[in-house]
Amino acid sequence: MFSFLPLIIFLALYLGSGIYFSFIGLGNPLHQISPLVCLLPALFFAILFNKNKIQHSVDTLIKGMGNKTTLTVCLIFLLAGAFSTVTQSLGSINVIASLTICFLPAQLLLPGMFFISAFIASAIGTSIGVIALITPIAVNLAQNGAFDCAVGVGAVIGGSMFGSNLSMISDTTIAATSSQGASVKDKLKLTLKTGSVTGLIILTYLVMISNSTEVVSLSSLDYLSIVKIIPYISLIIMGLFEINTLVTLAVNMVVAGILGIAFFDYSIIDYSHDICRGFNKMNEVMIFILFSSGLSHLMYEYSQKKIDKFTDEVNLTRSQAELMIAGISSMFTILVSSNIVAILLTSNIAKRLAQRYNISPHRSAYLLEIFTAITKSILPYGSQILLASSIASLSPIAVLTKVYYCFVFAAVAITEIVINGRRHAVVAPQLPQI
Template sequence: MCNSPENNALGLSPIILFVLLVVGSGIITQDFNTMPILVAFTLSTAYALMLNRKDKTLSFTDKVELFCKGGGDKTIILLAMIFLLAGAFYAVTIDIGARDATVNWALQYVPTDWLLPGLFIITSFIAFAMGTSMGTISAITPIGIGLANSLGVPVPLAVGIVVGGAMFGDNLSFVSDTTIAATQTQGVKLRDKFKANLLIVLPAALVTVVILMFVEINGAGIVTPEDYDFWLITPYLIIIVCALLGLNVITVLGVGISAACVVGISKGIFTFPTMLHSIQKGMGWMQDMVAIALMIGGIVALMQAYGGLQWLVAVIKRHVKSRKGAEAGSAALVSFLDVATANNTIAIVTSGPIAKDFSHQYDVDPRRTASILDIFSCGFQGLVPYGGQLLAAASLAGVSPFSLTPYCWYPMLILIFGMLAIATGLPKFKTDTSHIKS
């Protein structure tokens, strides 16, 4: 019904309309909350359904079917499940006092100047172990919010730190879907991509830590051991252990919710009915995010069916003329696709074969190509306000996702260091074939 559509720039316009609606209304009213994101996506969906292919007319029924298939993609459904479980975990841990207990523990045992850098480092470590930025953001954002309230720093700042740490760990993790996608599409080994990636992103992480050490803190009151109950912290400790064991993100969140419920009931904080209501309340907080995820999946499917994504690929391919151009072209392609689809894994999988052709044609080391794909997709994914990561974090924090982007310093820095790597040709690798997967 929709194979090989003709390239069509207009096919990308639904996502452009969404950005114009949200950003435009925010600029006009000086308030980025003026246009609700769900409403903006609804209007963009309606507009997308009015478009069509250049070479073939699709019926309205065909377009609705494409939209529904896109919204029902396994990646989108997994994202929706993570949203719901994250909301439940957040609500239950707040209701039993786990977040406040964890923050009070940190204020007592971690030096004040290291609380914000420590939040970034711990989040990075958990994301590296868990292999998912979404699961990490869901688990650690409540702690970041609690720290922000205690230290007198803006909540978006603390949440931006969590997002940055999650993207750092996810970008390097051996079990991350983005890492697997990047290595599989370029035919390189995981460890070689890790080494290449680390040399580019580690400086960005170190700069982030240094910047966070100079953030002015207004609060940081002194607490005593009586101010918290260590047992309330155990749900967070348990999910960290589960992450280190390499469990699936759904399993990690499920175990975390169960642990929080057991603690709540054993401490007399919950009755069984109030526990169930707490879980339902948290899931209710995330219902808008689930609807947005479904709409994003549907819009992306329509943009692809109309030839919008194919047009983007063709435009970038025409401008690649050299080795450095091939690297820049791969970076630009995966970046634009991530902005268009709001999904870094989809962006890598879609751009991977084209980037591999660039590598072969212009003699680019595939380890560098795999690193570039992962770095630029993760960088933009940590900045796009309508991406799953910022939507989840913003929903948990009760703020606009647009308020988080200015504080996502690490994603900005990895894009800068990624561009420097392309411009300088560093790091360089010995020419051999041992990195290629058999």
């Protein structure tokens, strides 16, 4: 229980203050006290009140803050903020939104956000990049009366999950399959079944709730305006060629600046100011990611041995073993706030359980991948929710409650586990040595 006390302290302060401020009638209750401030007591508690020496705890905290995944996400956030701000000043978002309206009737704009996000995410193998790309478009459409902003952003996040689950070049797919010794093709076949069912359910639901017949009017287009979408087209093409996300964002930030200076009333001074504004917009989120990553590593260090012992001693059915893989991977995603790190941390546990209960490698990889992705996408302090809520200027809670795809996907996946388990009655043999 001690392992989770820092997280409980943070959630109690953050959610508790939000509930209090909502009761006394303040607007934006979850923004009245920064989550960074709520995280500090949890950090102090985790460092000071544990069995290890303070210096060891500080070293663990810094190690967690400085791991490759955390720093990469921070850099992506900075560049995504700068790219988004520059293209907004250039007017790229207005042009894309206007083109979307030209090709889609009003009732299909909301499901269109989900479909476009899913298509691009599957092609480029990332959720963060798609959120950075499509969320400003969804916000622009929402501001012009197309749909509710939180629902639109939730649809974008749901569609972006295809980049984690249904892409052969996704880092989560590669991590999950390689850790379990599984085939990417076999894993994708499993994911496609549950993912396509969930996608159809969500598309149908979004069409049903999109009863707006209001004609959305945006700025008129001319031939020169099409130049403004070149940075986005370039972003997608570079993603299709599997070019590093950091490089892709940096290159297209430069492309957007060059086009603005060359063809429009946009000076190099405006460009430099927009880059700084984009960086500043992401400062709080970036610092929060650093702190939460450090805290997560502290919490993981406390709980690792107990969890390993529990998985060795427990006796389960096959479906219960699969649910345990799903549960442990989700729990570690909550702890480390990274599906990649969670997959790497739980891969040996999943492999032990898979071998013990005759679960195929591609199925254990499938379970690891989808449940870490689902959990990460609805964490109020996860990178997807934080990035989308920052761009949309909404609270993380307001956004995550509208990510319908993740909740339905979890229900469909759990149902599939139970049904599949009934076809495989397994008596647990002796635990193999790995």
